Amino acid sequence: QWQKIDEEISELTAKYNKIDPSSIESFTDFPLSRKTLNGLKNCGYSAPTDIQREAIGVSLQGRDVLGAAKTGSGKTLAFLIPILECLYRSKWTLNDGLGVLIISPTRELAYQTFEILKKIGQYHDFSAGLIIGGKDLRDERDRISRTNIIVCTPGRLLQHLDETSNFNCDNLKMFGRINESTQSITDFTFYIVVSVLDEADRILDMGFADTMKSIIENLPSERQTLLFSATQTRSVRDLALLSLTKPVYVSVHENS
Numbered sequence: 001q002w003q004k005i006d007e008e009i010s011e012l013t014a015k016y017n018k019i020d021p022s023s024i025e026s027f028t029d030f031p032l033s034r035k036t037l038n039g040l041k042n043c044g045y046s047a048p049t050d051i052q053r054e055a056i057g058v059s060l061q062g063r064d065v066l067g068a069a070k071t072g073s074g075k076t077l078a079f080l081i082p083i084l085e086c087l088y089r090s091k092w093t094l095n096d097g098l099g100v101l102i103i104s105p106t107r108e109l110a111y112q113t114f115e116i117l118k119k120i121g122q123y124h125d126f127s128a129g130l131i132i133g134g135k136d137l138r139d140e141r142d143r144i145s146r147t148n149i150i151v152c153t154p155g156r157l158l159q160h161l162d163e164t165s166n167f168n169c170d171n172l173k174m175f176g177r178i179n180e181s182t183q184s185i186t187d188f189t190f191y192i193v194v195s196v197l198d199e200a201d202r203i204l205d206m207g208f209a210d211t212m213k214s215i216i217e218n219l220p221s222e223r224q225t226l227l228f229s230a231t232q233t234r235s236v237r238d239l240a241l242l243s244l245t246k247p248v249y250v251s252v253h254e255n256s
């Protein structure tokens with residue numbers, strides 16, 4: 001079974017460099033895993049919107065992305081599809097802990113993103129969770145360490161990161177991976193492979209610029225970052241400078 005998965009992964013990744021957005025009409029034209037394609041189909045998504053057509057290929061290639069497209073243009077799938085594929089080709093398992101962090105401006109948006117993720121990711125075996133407060137910090141912290149994909153709000157995430165810097169064993173475990181044989185805790189920082197900053201303009205409008213700065217300082221440098229925004233303001237550009245490395249700029253102005 002693993003051999004079949006390995007074969008599918010090599011077939012898919014071999015096509016990454018040949019993705020041409022202009023020739024893509026359906027999601028099946030992208031080199032996407034069966035599991036993701038079936039999830040999309042089940043939700044009734046067949047043709048990508050403009051921002052999805054432009055952003056998915058470069059995201060699959062591992063590039064940082066600065067994506068701009070107006071509200072309603074389909075930015076959510078533009079990052080949810082690549083993160084599922086990223087974990088899939090890394091053969092991420094439930095035991096591998098946190099791999100993807102999605103930061104959303106509000107609880108409501110985080111919840112909506114989480115719901116779409118659950119639907120399109122239904123055939124994958126990853127775990128996903130919401131970290132938006134309203135629950136015991138300790139409970140949430142325990143959950144983070146066991147969850148592959150976290151959708152969170154900036155304030156609540158920073159609360160967790162602040163706790164971590166207090167340096168106690170519980171907090172280390174929060175982002176750490178326990179080495180099965182030695183029972184020692186490995187540095188968490190290498191295990192977030194993708195971070196997503198969604199609706200970045202709204203995050204900043206809500207006064208989270210400093211919070212985002214602190215969060216980004218705490219993220220591992222070896223990561224891919226996808227930043228999406230409805231508008232391109234000065235502060236979004238500042239956040240992009242802080243969080244992205246050689247990003248591909250994907251901007252869609254027409255109707256999607």
Ligand code: ADP
Pocket residue numbers: 044045046047048049052069070071072073074075076077
């Ligand atoms: P944005 O984040 O850019 O405001 P959303 O990701 O919330 O946009 O998507 C807006 C709406 O478009 C949602 O109702 C979503 O279900 C729908 N949508 C997104 N992508 C597609 C697609 N490829 N085909 C059909 N509908 C889509």
Ligand code: MG
Pocket residue numbers: 075076198199
């Ligand atoms: Mg959105």
